Amino acid sequence: MQRHRHRQARAAAWAALLICAAPAPGLSAGSGPQGAAKTAAPLETTQPAAARPWARYKVDPAGISSWPQADWGRFSDLAHPHLTPPGAETLHHSGPIEGDAGRGKRLAFDRSRGGSCVSCHVLGKDTPAQPGNVGPDLSAIGAHRSDQQLFDIVYDARVVNRDTIMPPWGAHGIFNAAEIKDIVAFLKTLQTPYRFTDRSEDPATRPPPVDKRDNLDATENPAMFVLDAGKRAYQRAGPTGKSCADCHGAAEQRFKSWAATLPRFEPRLGKVLGVEEFVTRHARATTGENLLMETEDNVGLSIYLRNLANGRPMRPDVSSPGAKQALQRGNALLRAKLGQLDMACVDCHVTHSGKWARGQLLVRFKGTVAHFPTWRTSRADVWDIRKRFQWCNVSVRANELPPDAPEYGDIELALALINQGEKLNSPGIRH
Amino acid sequence: MAEPMKIRATLQGDVADVKVLMSHPMETGQRKDANGNLVPVHFIQQVTATLNGRTVLDAQWSQAVSRNPFLGFRVRGAKAGDKITVAWLDNKGEKSSIDATVTPAS
Numbered sequence: 451m452q453r454h455r456h457r458q459a460r461a462a463a464w465a466a467l468l469i470c471a472a473p474a475p476g477l478s479a480g481s482g483p484q485g486a487a488k489t490a491a492p493l494e495t496t497q498p499a500a501a502r503p504w505a506r507y508k509v510d511p512a513g514i515s516s517w518p519q520a521d522w523g524r525f526s527d528l529a530h531p532h533l534t535p536p537g538a539e540t541l542h543h544s545g546p547i548e549g550d551a552g553r554g555k556r557l558a559f560d561r562s563r564g565g566s567c568v569s570c571h572v573l574g575k576d577t578p579a580q581p582g583n584v585g586p587d588l589s590a591i592g593a594h595r596s597d598q599q600l601f602d603i604v605y606d607a608r609v610v611n612r613d614t615i616m617p618p619w620g621a622h623g624i625f626n627a628a629e630i631k632d633i634v635a636f637l638k639t640l641q642t643p644y645r646f647t648d649r650s651e652d653p654a655t656r657p658p659p660v661d662k663r664d665n666l667d668a669t670e671n672p673a674m675f676v677l678d679a680g681k682r683a684y685q686r687a688g689p690t691g692k693s694c695a696d697c698h699g700a701a702e703q704r705f706k707s708w709a710a711t712l713p714r715f716e717p718r719l720g721k722v723l724g725v726e727e728f729v730t731r732h733a734r735a736t737t738g739e740n741l742l743m744e745t746e747d748n749v750g751l752s753i754y755l756r757n758l759a760n761g762r763p764m765r766p767d768v769s770s771p772g773a774k775q776a777l778q779r780g781n782a783l784l785r786a787k788l789g790q791l792d793m794a795c796v797d798c799h800v801t802h803s804g805k806w807a808r809g810q811l812l813v814r815f816k817g818t819v820a821h822f823p824t825w826r827t828s829r830a831d832v833w834d835i836r837k838r839f840q841w842c843n844v845s846v847r848a849n850e851l852p853p854d855a856p857e858y859g860d861i862e863l864a865l866a867l868i869n870q871g872e873k874l875n876s877p878g879i880r881h
Numbered sequence: 882m883a884e885p886m887k888i889r890a891t892l893q894g895d896v897a898d899v900k901v902l903m904s905h906p907m908e909t910g911q912r913k914d915a916n917g918n919l920v921p922v923h924f925i926q927q928v929t930a931t932l933n934g935r936t937v938l939d940a941q942w943s944q945a946v947s948r949n950p951f952l953g954f955r956v957r958g959a960k961a962g963d964k965i966t967v968a969w970l971d972n973k974g975e976k977s978s979i980d981a982t983v984t985p986a987s
Contacts (some may be wrong), residue, residue, distance in 0.1 A: 581952070
């Protein structure tokens, strides 16, 4: 009850900030030929744009796909990129390393222990399906390395190779020392190069996936139902009695290219806003509705506003000093090693792009953002780009940030600049 | 859900190629939610399709059909402008229905 009254009070407070003029072309910031001065869009600027206190999703909105619930607070995340200690010494053994090769093989192939070795390596004749090739083929590694060398690289590869992206399996506590000895015992049995018989199994010859789906076909892409939710939200009057349509008129006319100019640095907040956060803050200041990020209405409006600008090339404005600083921060964050797996965005999307991580092809940054929000068939839900960032963090066992985190805005701007010229094509449909 | 189906009916010769995407949870009744409780069974039991009012498809579905079912079928004897109606009824008694006009392929 108390929360409801609080929400009503907040809606009334935002209604008091309402400065929406009668529909008049040229008065709002945005597309179309304008005079030199543009009125900045009204924005609420004092509250978070997403749920607080932030708690990780248990499941996606459809209730089907779950999120891991572990807390990785002792490792770096985007808000604390210097938390993880650097690579230190490994454990030295004076003689041969003894272990159970059978147990080691099961551990090497166990996807629940951080992804398994097979995500990045071919491991001899018993390698499970679809091995990756981010790292070298280890099918004959037992013939070329000493026991201590094998132990060191599995325990903490950073000590052996400063530029590695291999997770510090021992130093970060994913495997204990006894388990690593078992893995070493297994690696010692790998003495013979392996010849694939199936061209699609061999990551060196595996054909890249081809997607011929029409993402804008409403009988193909369930995200079109969510776009409909956005259309309804656009027409709906909020507590102030106004709807988006009342000020902006027909969305089809008004927003032909607006979404392609986002994300953008917002000086009143000192951070980069994407479409989703803009919708939250602008609605609070105009219709009085509280369209929190990651709600169906917010994601629906994001799809709707981008869909209206489909075909327009992304053109983020990076001219202001604030935008330039955000860009610098964003590019640095793309290079920050995060999580228990100790990986940075660039590790997959720059350094090792074009290689296979298990059965998934790693791709460069360019071409990865213009289709958001996207239906994800593997999740049976629509994801906007902030949720995608959150999942990337959780995937390397780093704590995610709330969707309105300024760090995500910096990254979104850096990616938008890398993707400038890419044509909006929302909603997407992807694995 | 305001519009739980999307439909398109395209004419190829005298055959209407109909595609329908339905928005429905299609719960088997076996699945557990995040708190460990069984999610109650909820699925489309019957699907009918008519061409100009004449029933051309009558299907009995089970929990084996997945969430957000896609239905595609082809019906002979259609012309441009004909009306296709697809309707479903689920185990809770909820219903939905949608119409499409058969249009020539472009």
